[in-house]
Amino acid sequence: MPAGPVVAVRDLSLRIEPGEFVSICGPSGCGKSTLLHILGCVDTPTEGRLLVEGADVGTLGDAERSAIRLSRIGFVFQRFFLLPMLTAAENVELPQAEAGAPRDQRRRRTAELLDYVGLGRRAHHRPSQLSGGEAQRVAIARALANRPRLLLADEPTGELDQATGQQIVGLFERVHADGTTVVVVTHDLAIAARTPRMLAMRDGRIDEEASR
Amino acid sequence: MWTFALRSLARQPGRAILGVLGVAAVGALLFDMLLLSRGLLVSFRALLDSAGFDVRVIAADVTVAARPRLDGSASAVAAIRSLPEVEDVVPLAFGGARTDGRDGAPLELFLLGAGPARRQPWIILQGRAPDPAAGAAPELIVNRNLADRLGLHDGQELILRGDCGHEPAATPPVRFRVTGRASFPFDDPRALTAATTMDELRRVCGTEDGDDADILLVASREGQGPMAAVQAIRARRPDLHAYSNEEVVARFQQVGFSYFRQISTVLSSITLFFGFLLITVLLTVSVNQRFAEIAALRALGFTRRRVILDVLAQSVILVGAGGLVSLPLGFLLARRLEAILHAMPEIPAAMRFFAFEPRALGVHALLLMVTAVLAAAYPMRLVARLPIAATLRTEVVT
Numbered sequence: 328m329p330a331g332p333v334v335a336v337r338d339l340s341l342r343i344e345p346g347e348f349v350s351i352c353g354p355s356g357c358g359k360s361t362l363l364h365i366l367g368c369v370d371t372p373t374e375g376r377l378l379v380e381g382a383d384v385g386t387l388g389d390a391e392r393s394a395i396r397l398s399r400i401g402f403v404f405q406r407f408f409l410l411p412m413l414t415a416a417e418n419v420e421l422p423q424a425e426a427g428a429p430r431d432q433r434r435r436r437t438a439e440l441l442d443y444v445g446l447g448r449r450a451h452h453r454p455s456q457l458s459g460g461e462a463q464r465v466a467i468a469r470a471l472a473n474r475p476r477l478l479l480a481d482e483p484t485g486e487l488d489q490a491t492g493q494q495i496v497g498l499f500e501r502v503h504a505d506g507t508t509v510v511v512v513t514h515d516l517a518i519a520a521r522t523p524r525m526l527a528m529r530d531g532r533i534d535e536e537a538s539r
Numbered sequence: 540m541w542t543f544a545l546r547s548l549a550r551q552p553g554r555a556i557l558g559v560l561g562v563a564a565v566g567a568l569l570f571d572m573l574l575l576s577r578g579l580l581v582s583f584r585a586l587l588d589s590a591g592f593d594v595r596v597i598a599a600d601v602t603v604a605a606r607p608r609l610d611g612s613a614s615a616v617a618a619i620r621s622l623p624e625v626e627d628v629v630p631l632a633f634g635g636a637r638t639d640g641r642d643g644a645p646l647e648l649f650l651l652g653a654g655p656a657r658r659q660p661w662i663i664l665q666g667r668a669p670d671p672a673a674g675a676a677p678e679l680i681v682n683r684n685l686a687d688r689l690g691l692h693d694g695q696e697l698i699l700r701g702d703c704g705h706e707p708a709a710t711p712p713v714r715f716r717v718t719g720r721a722s723f724p725f726d727d728p729r730a731l732t733a734a735t736t737m738d739e740l741r742r743v744c745g746t747e748d749g750d751d752a753d754i755l756l757v758a759s760r761e762g763q764g765p766m767a768a769v770q771a772i773r774a775r776r777p778d779l780h781a782y783s784n785e786e787v788v789a790r791f792q793q794v795g796f797s798y799f800r801q802i803s804t805v806l807s808s809i810t811l812f813f814g815f816l817l818i819t820v821l822l823t824v825s826v827n828q829r830f831a832e833i834a835a836l837r838a839l840g841f842t843r844r845r846v847i848l849d850v851l852a853q854s855v856i857l858v859g860a861g862g863l864v865s866l867p868l869g870f871l872l873a874r875r876l877e878a879i880l881h882a883m884p885e886i887p888a889a890m891r892f893f894a895f896e897p898r899a900l901g902v903h904a905l906l907l908m909v910t911a912v913l914a915a916a917y918p919m920r921l922v923a924r925l926p927i928a929a930t931l932r933t934e935v936v937t
Contacts, residue, residue: 360932369838370928389843397840406934408835412550422839469839481931 335361336372337531343510345476348503350511350519353528359512360481362528366510367400367479368392380476397426401470401507405482407462409454415441415465416450422472440468444498460491467498471507478502480511484518496521540845544852551825555857558821562861562907563868565814569807570869570903571876574893576803579796580788582891587784589724589889590660592629593765594757596772596781609779612752616654618775619757624768626760629656630752632737634703634744641689647702648685648731651723652740660756661734666693666719669735677739679715682723682732691717699733703744710745728881728888757781799892811910814861818854818914826850826918833922834930847919854915855908862907866900 335358343349343366351359364370365377368384377384379399384392396402409418416437423433441447444464454462463483470478480499484492496511496518503509511522519525527534548555587593596619599607609615612630620628632652640646653659659668661680669678679699681691691697695717701710715735723732741747759768765783772781782790792800826833833846873893880892 361928364928364931367838369931393837393840393842395840396838400840402835402838404835404838404931406831408832410832412546425839425841425845473840 335531336365339375339531339533341526341533343508345508346503346506347524348500348509348511348522349524349526350513350522351526351528352513352516352519353534355514357528358531359528361531363479363481363510363512366477367402368395369402397422398473399476401473401475401478403463403466403470403478403480403483405485407454407459407466407486409462409465409469411454414451414453415446415457415468418454418465419468419472422469426473428473436472437468440471441465443471444468458491459487460494463487463491463495464498467495467502471502475507477508477510480509482512482514484513484515489517492518540848540852541856544849544856547825547829547849548853548856554821554825558818558857559861559864561817562814562858563864565810565817566862566865566903566907567868567872568810569814569906570865570899571873571893572803572807572810573899573902574869574873574895576800576807577896577899578892578894579799579890580792581894581896582889583791583796584784584788585894586724586887586889587787590662590756591658592627592660592756592758593784594759594768594772594781595784595787596755596757596779597753598779600780607753608751609753609755610751612654612755613750615752615755615776615779619755619772622768622771622775624760624763624771626758627657628758629659629756630654630737631660631754631756632740632752634701634740636699636733636743637702638689638697638699646688646731648699648733650699650701650703650740650743651732651734652737653734654737654752658758659734661721661723664720664722666717668721669718669739671736671738676716677713677735677742678718679733679735679739680719680721681717681734682726682730683720684726684729685731685733686717686720688731693717693719697733699743701743701745703746710743713739713743715739724889725887726889727885730888755779807906811906814858814907815910815914818857818911819917821857822850822854822915822918823921825853826921830925830930831934833925834927834934837925837927838931843923846922846925850919850922851912851915854911854918858907858911858914862904866903 339362351362353359361370365372368377368379371385379395384395410421413421419437419440420433423436428436438447438450441450444467446461446464449457449461454465457465484495487495492515499509499511500521511518513519596615597607598609616628616630619625630653634650634652635647636650637645637647655671663680664683666680669680679697685691689697697715697717698712699715700712721734723734726732737752741749757768757772759765765785769781769783772779836846837843877891877893880886
């Protein structure tokens, strides 16, 4: 079969209000990660527009989109992607340093965040010294470092066991309760069931009937 | 940025060390080639200037080694000495002589004859220079090699038989009195050299009636400069060929030393190319292994420019550290190569193939930094074109 363009997301219109906690679920290859990447300004739609707080992201250059990701969006990945040569604290400080925060402020914020995710005592440990659940909590702390308004998580429990995954979802619930908009992509219906709004995707489209 | 780049390099310490050592080896050879490209010129110029004469006058437009005879040297000396641009002139003649060694075997030596002048083309280490008015016995100074070889001390007699190469002639031996030891700038490490007055050299060579010299050494008057003296000499005596030391060096640069420059250019280019390849490969491998991590950093808000500069910073750190290590390595290597090259015959002991100039450091640093930037170009391009979403997706799938 000849290779050709893959339409990952099609005919999709979505509005997410500030303060919502939304899960996007569906089978593998349904386009949910692509949708998340578009929401996170990591990918640009071939057709259509993405408006973030009213601004059309498609008209922005790479530097502006990076600035939005740095200051307004937090990303949590399935594979954590913590930098192995940095400690937990240094990983959480990294986006703050990139945003130009002074050192004292970074250190205070980092200590606060690590306590928030329950890892205040593991600040000086490297990722290799952390369990999967601990590493993901550090990743969440890192994603919250610059006080984003939107937290995006792509299969955050994909590498974790069930119990640990539920703990992570509990942490997202807490983040949401503190006022952050949270969007989680997951194939785990048990996790999706804990979110107030669930969008089911199939073949690149939102299945309205299956969504709630 | 620098701290982050350093920590990134420290993740793979073995690879980083290999990179630094590789650049150090490349940098050492590059540094030596830079020294070699101008070392002989710098050293030759210093050698020419060392005796205090900044103009040389010969009979024909050939190198001194061709030994063009300058006839009527006395009148030439008088004419040049009378010029206001000239401080001093000394005529020199070269010849050979033989004497008996300690074991009775004949010993050949180089004999220099110098006319009267305030300055002379040697440095007295011990004793005094030959004085034509000193007494009955002609006087001679010898270099350290000759003095040690024959166990000579001041006041001792030395018998010389001429071997001046013009025409074979049975000239009677001349008994000289050694008055001192001197160093001669153009002596090679094994040279046996003696110097006397012009008249005594002619006596040894059997050319007492002659009035020729091999070369006139001229010192320009302070404040006038060598080119003023050169132009005055050319105007007064257009039959002679006068050259400033700078012109002599320039002639050698075009002819004699150009081979070293060409060799150093070729070797420098090759070493830089290998350094470029080494760093490019190391950084490309590192970047390829970190695609997912870089994509994650981009997703977190790092700009494209930021991640590109991280790669460049790593290259600069590797090359910079290697460059620093290369300097002492280069100096050591230069000393070793210098010793090997000095084994060539008739190379003056004071000549340096690898003469240090501060500009060599600057050129070395500049070439290495250019290499660092060029070596980082391909991995920077990889990072710049990295598709964030596709990379993150691929990482999850694999």
